Amino acid sequence: MVRAYGYPGGVTFPVVGMVGGGQLARMTHEAGIPLGIRFKLLSDTPQDSAAQVVSDVVIGDYRDLDTLRAFARGCDVITFDHEHVPTEHLRALEADGIPVRPGPDALVHAQDKGVMRAKLMEIGVPCPRHRIVADPADVERFAAEGDGFPVVLKTVRGGYDGKGVWVVRSAKEAEEPFRAGVPVLAEEKVDFVRELAANVVRSPHGQAVSYPVVESIQVDGVCDTVIAPAPGLSEEQSAHAQQLALRVAKELGVVGHLAVELFETRDGRVLVNELAMRPHNSGHWTQDGAITSQFANHVRAVLDLPLGDPRPRAKWTVMANVLGGDYPDMYYAYLHCMARDPGLKIHMYGKDVKPGRKVGHVNTYGDDLADVRERASHAAGYLRGTITE
Amino acid sequence: MVRAYGYPGGVTFPVVGMVGGGQLARMTHEAGIPLGIRFKLLSDTPQDSAAQVVSDVVIGDYRDLDTLRAFARGCDVITFDHEHVPTEHLRALEADGIPVRPGPDALVHAQDKGVMRAKLMEIGVPCPRHRIVADPADVERFAAEGDGFPVVLKTVRGGYDGKGVWVVRSAKEAEEPFRAGVPVLAEEKVDFVRELAANVVRSPHGQAVSYPVVESIQVDGVCDTVIAPAPGLSEEQSAHAQQLALRVAKELGVVGHLAVELFETRDGRVLVNELAMRPHNSGHWTQDGAITSQFANHVRAVLDLPLGDPRPRAKWTVMANVLGGDYPDMYYAYLHCMARDPGLKIHMYGKDVKPGRKVGHVNTYGDDLADVRERASHAAGYLRGTITE
Numbered sequence: 001m002v003r004a005y006g007y008p009g010g011v012t013f014p015v016v017g018m019v020g021g022g023q024l025a026r027m028t029h030e031a032g033i034p035l036g037i038r039f040k041l042l043s044d045t046p047q048d049s050a051a052q053v054v055s056d057v058v059i060g061d062y063r064d065l066d067t068l069r070a071f072a073r074g075c076d077v078i079t080f081d082h083e084h085v086p087t088e089h090l091r092a093l094e095a096d097g098i099p100v101r102p103g104p105d106a107l108v109h110a111q112d113k114g115v116m117r118a119k120l121m122e123i124g125v126p127c128p129r130h131r132i133v134a135d136p137a138d139v140e141r142f143a144a145e146g147d148g149f150p151v152v153l154k155t156v157r158g159g160y161d162g163k164g165v166w167v168v169r170s171a172k173e174a175e176e177p178f179r180a181g182v183p184v185l186a187e188e189k190v191d192f193v194r195e196l197a198a199n200v201v202r203s204p205h206g207q208a209v210s211y212p213v214v215e216s217i218q219v220d221g222v223c224d225t226v227i228a229p230a231p232g233l234s235e236e237q238s239a240h241a242q243q244l245a246l247r248v249a250k251e252l253g254v255v256g257h258l259a260v261e262l263f264e265t266r267d268g269r270v271l272v273n274e275l276a277m278r279p280h281n282s283g284h285w286t287q288d289g290a291i292t293s294q295f296a297n298h299v300r301a302v303l304d305l306p307l308g309d310p311r312p313r314a315k316w317t318v319m320a321n322v323l324g325g326d327y328p329d330m331y332y333a334y335l336h337c338m339a340r341d342p343g344l345k346i347h348m349y350g351k352d353v354k355p356g357r358k359v360g361h362v363n364t365y366g367d368d369l370a371d372v373r374e375r376a377s378h379a380a381g382y383l384r385g386t387i388t389e
Numbered sequence: 390m391v392r393a394y395g396y397p398g399g400v401t402f403p404v405v406g407m408v409g410g411g412q413l414a415r416m417t418h419e420a421g422i423p424l425g426i427r428f429k430l431l432s433d434t435p436q437d438s439a440a441q442v443v444s445d446v447v448i449g450d451y452r453d454l455d456t457l458r459a460f461a462r463g464c465d466v467i468t469f470d471h472e473h474v475p476t477e478h479l480r481a482l483e484a485d486g487i488p489v490r491p492g493p494d495a496l497v498h499a500q501d502k503g504v505m506r507a508k509l510m511e512i513g514v515p516c517p518r519h520r521i522v523a524d525p526a527d528v529e530r531f532a533a534e535g536d537g538f539p540v541v542l543k544t545v546r547g548g549y550d551g552k553g554v555w556v557v558r559s560a561k562e563a564e565e566p567f568r569a570g571v572p573v574l575a576e577e578k579v580d581f582v583r584e585l586a587a588n589v590v591r592s593p594h595g596q597a598v599s600y601p602v603v604e605s606i607q608v609d610g611v612c613d614t615v616i617a618p619a620p621g622l623s624e625e626q627s628a629h630a631q632q633l634a635l636r637v638a639k640e641l642g643v644v645g646h647l648a649v650e651l652f653e654t655r656d657g658r659v660l661v662n663e664l665a666m667r668p669h670n671s672g673h674w675t676q677d678g679a680i681t682s683q684f685a686n687h688v689r690a691v692l693d694l695p696l697g698d699p700r701p702r703a704k705w706t707v708m709a710n711v712l713g714g715d716y717p718d719m720y721y722a723y724l725h726c727m728a729r730d731p732g733l734k735i736h737m738y739g740k741d742v743k744p745g746r747k748v749g750h751v752n753t754y755g756d757d758l759a760d761v762r763e764r765a766s767h768a769a770g771y772l773r774g775t776i777t778e
Contacts (some may be wrong), residue, residue, distance in 0.1 A: 013720045013739070030422045033415065033442050034676075036720070036737025036749065053422050053444055287423075291732050306727035313702060331402045331425070338695035343680050348425025350402070360425065 013037050014303060017072060019062050020081025021048030023349035023358075024279045024295075027287070028081075029054050031295035037303070042071045049349045050081070065089050072098045079256060079302045080278055083110045084158075101204070101255040101302040102277045109252050110277040113185050114156040123251045125244060126271050128263070129188040132156070136174040142186040150189045155182040165221065190271055192263035196230050197282035198245035201257050201297040201307055208249055209297060209310040210242040211290060216261065216282050222358070225376065226319040228285045228312060231369060241270050248275065257298040259283060281321070281361075286310070288345045288363040289317025314365035316372045320380035322360040324353040327385040330360070337362075337379045344379050402426050403692060406461060408451050409470025410437030412738035412747075413668045413684075416676070417470075418443050420684035426692070431460045438738045439470070454478050461487045468645060468691045469667055472499045473547075490593070490644040490691040491666045498641050499666040502574050503545040512640045514633060515660050517652070519576040521545075528563040531575040539578045544571040554610065579660055581652035585619050586671035587634035590646050590686040590696055597638055598686060598699040599631040600679060605650065605671050611747070614765065615708040617674045617701060620758060630659050637664065646687040648672060670710070670750075675699070677734040677752040678706025703754035705761045709769035711749040713742040716774040719749070726751075726768045733768050 013036050018025045021043030029039045029050060042058050043051040051057045060067035062085050069092070072078055077099045090104035102110075109116040120127050129146055133139050133153070143149045153174060155164040167189060168174045177184045195216045202208040215230035216223055229238070245260040252258075252275075259280030261273040283294035292300075292308025300307050322330070330353060337344055341364070348360035360383070364375040381387035402425050407414045410432030418428045418439060431447050432440040440446045449456035451474050458481070461467055466488045479493035491499075498505040509516050518535055522528050522542070532538045542563060544553040556578060557563045566573045584605045591597040604619035605612055618627070634649040641647075641664075648669030650662040672683035681689075681697025689696050711719070719742060726733055730753070737749035749772070753764040770776035 012718050013737075026422065029442075030419055033419045034734070034736040035723075036735075036739050038441070051444065052427070053418075055440070055442055055444055055446070057444070300727070305723055307731065308727070308733075309731040329401050334424075334694055338689070338697070342696065342698040344697075345423070346425075347423040348402075350425050 014076035015040055015074060016299060016302060017042065017075030017078045018050070018081055019068070019071075019078060019085055021045070021050040021057075022081045023049045023351070023360075025050035025081040026053055026349060027284075027347070028079075028279060028295045028298060031287075031293055032299045035296075035299060037299065040071070040075055042068070049351055052350045063089075065092055068093060069096065072096065077101055077302050079298070080107070083107060083277065087111065099204075099302075103253065103255065106253040106255065107277055110275050112156050113154055113274075114183060116275055117185065119252060120248070120272055123247070125248060126269060128152075128190050128271050128273075130185055133184050133186040135178060136171040139168065139174040139186055140171040146188050152187040152189050153177040154185045154187065155180055156185050157182055190263045190273075191266060192271075193266055194230075194264050195273065196233070196241060196262040196264050196270065197226070197280070198241040198260045198262060199257065199280065199283045199286075199294060200242070200245045200249050200260075201294065201301050201310070202246075202249040202254050203301040203307060204255050204304045206250075207307055208246055209292075209307045210246055211283065211286060211294070211310045212312055213238045213241045214282055214285065222323070222356075223281045223321055225321075225373070226282050226285050227369070227373070228289055228317045228319075237264075237268065237270075244270065244272075248272070256301045257283065257294050281319075281358075284347070284361050285317040285319040285363055287347065289314055289365050315367045316369045317363060317365040318369075318372045318376040319361055319363050320376035321358055322348070322362060322380050322383045324355050324357040324359050325385035326355065328353045330383050333383045333385075337382055341375050341379065344375060346379070346383075403465035404429050404463060405688060405691060406431065406464030406467045407439070407470055408457070408460075408467060408474055410434070410439040410446075411470045412438045412740070412749075414439035414470040415442055415738060416673075416736070417468075417668060417684045417687060420676075420682055421688045424685075424688060426688065429460070429464055431457070438740055441739045452478075454481055457482060458485060461485065466490055466691050468687070469496075472496060472666065476500065488593075488691075492642065492644065495642045495644065496666055499664050501545050502543055502663075503572060505664055506574065508641060509637070509661055512636070514637060515658060517541075517576045517579050517660050517662075519574055522573050522575040524567060525560040525563040528557065528575055529560040535577050541576040541578050542566040543574045543576065544569055545574050546571055579652045579662075580655060581660075582655055583619075583653050584662065585622070585630060585651040585653050585659065586615070586669070587630040587649045587651060588646065588669065588672045588675075588683060589631070589634045589638050589649075590683065590690050590699070591635075591638040591643050592690040592696060593644050593693045595639075596696055597635055598681075598696045599635055600672065600675060600683070600699045601701055602627045602630045603671055603674065611712070611745075612670045612710055614710075614762070615671050615674050616758070616762070617678055617706045617708075626653075626657065626659075633659065633661075637661070645690045646672065646683050670708075670747075673736070673750050674706040674708040674752055676736065678703055678754050704756045705758045706752060706754040707758075707761045707765040708750055708752050709765035710747055711737070711751060711769050711772045713744050713746040713748050714774035715744065717742045719772050722772045722774075726771055730764050730768065733764060735768070735772075 015038040026049045040056045041054045153166045199211040212229035214228040217225040259276040262270040286293040345363040351359045362379045404427040415438045429445045430443045542555045588600040601618035603617040606614040648665040651659040675682040734752040740748045751768045
């Protein structure tokens with residue numbers, strides 16, 4: 001599959017084309033450098049997170065098929081920083097003979113929550129009770145069919161990090177989600193104990209690896225902290241969640257990294273919340289906590305190379321997201337953070353600081369979970385400016 | 390010291406200017422990405438190892454002062470991939486107000502072996518017997534002053550990886566080194582048991598960290614394998630070598646990474662062989678084997694940030710260099726190497742394969758030294774093409 005690309009003289013190292021210039025692309029480039037591959041980026045602006053650090057950048061709009069086609073001509077394979085490339089464009093690239101990984105038939109499940117739910121039900125994967133709803137009155141009926149309000153409403157396309165998601169307590173509150181004119185999915189509000197994520201990577205020839213199941217702690221609908229492995233999860237529960245994620249990857253034909261976000265219910269079951277077919281925030285801990293990071297394995301998967309060992313390198317690894325606060329200058333905060341904790345691993349994205357915006361994350365690892373959590377939480381808070389000592 | 394550089398809007402993340410586009414620059418860029426800093430490269434050609442992966446590249450000749458000055462204007466600090474920038478140019482940049490790290494007064498000891506030997510003698514660091522020699526007859530006298538031939542001759546400037554170094558057995562054989570017209574240093578041929586390297590990183594405010602002392606195995610004058618830590622080295626010997634390296638860093642005013650290459654003699658002493666003031670081949674194991682890599686700590690040092698923890702993450706880490714062999718296509722060899730060893734860490738430099746040329750390295754780690762060595766050695770040999778199964 002991998003063509004001789006002729007750079008430099010006679011070497012056949014392939015070109016990975018990444019659509020989207022966000023932090024996932026930035027960190028995928030970082031992970032690809034040691035492999036000696038060529039990395040080509042299609043980015044909205046030269047200021048985007050990944051565009052700041054990649055040599056070969058095309059500035060253009062991924063929604064424009066001609067732009068995508070011109071970009072893809074220099075690539076051996078196309079992969080993604082986000083799920084927003086129109087499905088029909090991906091099919092057009094495939095028809096042009098460009099490997100698209102994950103392919104459109106898989107990716108549509110991460111693009112459209114309605115399609116995702118239908119497929120998961122078909123293959124018998126447990127999900128929250130759900131159906132597409134037509135209007136606020138239909139939301140009221142959906143509530144009455146189950147335990148009543150609150151109900152979770154999601155636009156089937158375009159949402160992320162709490163955007164495009166509403167928790168409503170009445171038909172009146174259910175009016176807003178319909179205003180965009182996008183189909184709306186209603187889901188029961190699951191009475192969960194906590195959120196977990198099962199991350200797997202699958203290659204075109206069908207090899208797959210599974211990372212330890214992690215606990216993901218959300219604050220205001222945004223991931224705040226990830227603990228690897230999920231504390232107190234039994235071996236049986238863990239294996240069950242991993243098998244579930246591997247089955248989803250296989251049945252949906254995923255190539256690359258798949259994050260399966262899960263609710264753990266009070267009675268010990270897991271229900272699938274969301275899918276993401278790309279490196280994912282719940283896998284950032286692998287950069288410093290696993291033998292092979294999610295980014296390195298995503299690159300290996302889209303190139304159909306044998307996958308790397310996903311096992312953890314430390315007893316506990318904690319990832320804490322760094323959100324923007326009131327102080328634009330996070331660099332100055334490095335002095336304190338690095339002096340306080342020489343083992344702290346900072347990962348910044350080169351983004352402008354805006355309140356609440358994800359601008360980086362930190363990883364810590366060690367044997368004592370309470371200590372490892374405190375270190376991550378302190379650093380993230382200090383960088384944000386909510387902790388000042 | 391670090392100026393507000395105004396990129397992007399209000400953020401003061403500094404710009405590190407790297408002179409030289411080799412693999413050390415490439416891997417320093419990789420290590421700088423997570424810090425959110427800006428990295429600017431002065432490279433000979435767009436095909437250079439680092440130029441392939443860095444966004445902000447200036448193509449130019451580091452021997453030209455105007456080129457250096459124009460490059461430095463966009464940088465908060467200048468550091469180096471190699472030791473070849475003329476000392477007077479570095480002084481000119483400093484006079485312009487640009488921090489140069491390591492500075493010219495330190496770097497001259499890595500540029501000129503005569504200056505290095507004189508300084509080490511002055512501060513009482515043990516070295517092989519040596520002196521500058523005038524001609525082949527003088528080499529004969531130098532030999533007669535000690536244990537006779539063989540004698541090691543080195544041009545005081547410009548050598549690396551065995552280039553600029555001769556082992557001669559007679560005055561007749563000593564003619565070649567004088568042909569370049571560069572001063573020649575004669576040294577006793579030390580009857581060493583093995584070669585060690587003590588790697589330290591020092592920051593402008595005087596903080597320093599010391600990596601475990603490693604054993605470095607050379608083949609044909611080129612580093613082949615590095616074992617961390619050096620097997621069988623006593624705690625006392627290790628502390629002695631580390632203290633020696635820290636003393637050299639301090640006395641010479643080094644900022645950034647310093648590699649002190651050592652001979653271990655039959656009677657258990659260590660003598661300094663060479664110094665390098667930049668990330669060094671004997672420290673590549675730290676990318677996968679230490680909490681903070683030499684590259685990350687070099688960046689932190691030149692920015693005067695607190696240094697990261699240098700401790701090892703594994704009982705044993707082994708680095709094996711990948712040299713060019715007869716087959717230009719190393720990418721194809723990934724299939725076998727990665728499938729055989731999912732924990733293998735490959736680091737390729739994007740260089741054309743030429744016989745004997747360093748084009749990458751591999752790292753392996755684990756609890757069983759024999760196994761860890763076999764894995765590294767197999768992968769390096771398979772990539773080169775000297776092992777075919």
